[in-house]
Amino acid sequence: GAGVSQSPSNKVTEKGKDVELRCDPISGHTALYWYRQSLGQGLEFLIYFQGNSAPDKSGLPSDRFSAERTGGSVSTLTIQRTQQEDSAVYLCASSLTRQGIDGYTFGSGTRLTVV
């Protein structure tokens, strides 16, 4: 597609439920990133995928968070047993060049609200 597509754009879930957030990167982009942004805060790195290499999971805040990237394209971020502090905008980005040396393209994000 023309840009990075994320779905859903908004998600309201009850505390304790699991959620899945989807990211479709730009076709041909080998690098994919997940960040999150809490209200009024800066962006927090979560995870990075580069081709077939093992992902950099150093930013995942707890073992309730996981992500996968199937076939080097679509990625899913899963949050298990959601907590209210998980409420944030989850942003996905992709880049054509390795590790985003020429910059990332971000999607519009998924706004997650845990009630």
Place this chain on the structure above:
Amino acid sequence: DAKTTQPTSMDCAEGRAANLPCNHSTISGNEYVYWYRQIHSQGPQYIIHGLKNNETNEMASLIITEDRKSSTLILPHATLRDTAVYYCIVRVAYGNQFYFGTGTSLTVIP
């Protein structure tokens, strides 16, 4: 990655040049300067990056001082749509992530 310092907020009159400063006095020789912006309720948008030389593209110009300890992003003719938070980031070429700080909130005034 080196730390950057930016003003919290700035105003600019519509049609005038917006000059956004960034200090990165501890930058290393292999670190690039990147600029992104984030318009309200949208994901960040890459603007420009550079190592030593000044750079220009269709969006902006990046001026890096000779000692590389500071830089300025220039939007030559600011429009209302340029109102956004602007992030200055320094990073090695092949880092795994960008560290987004708090940036500069630019307001373009009619």
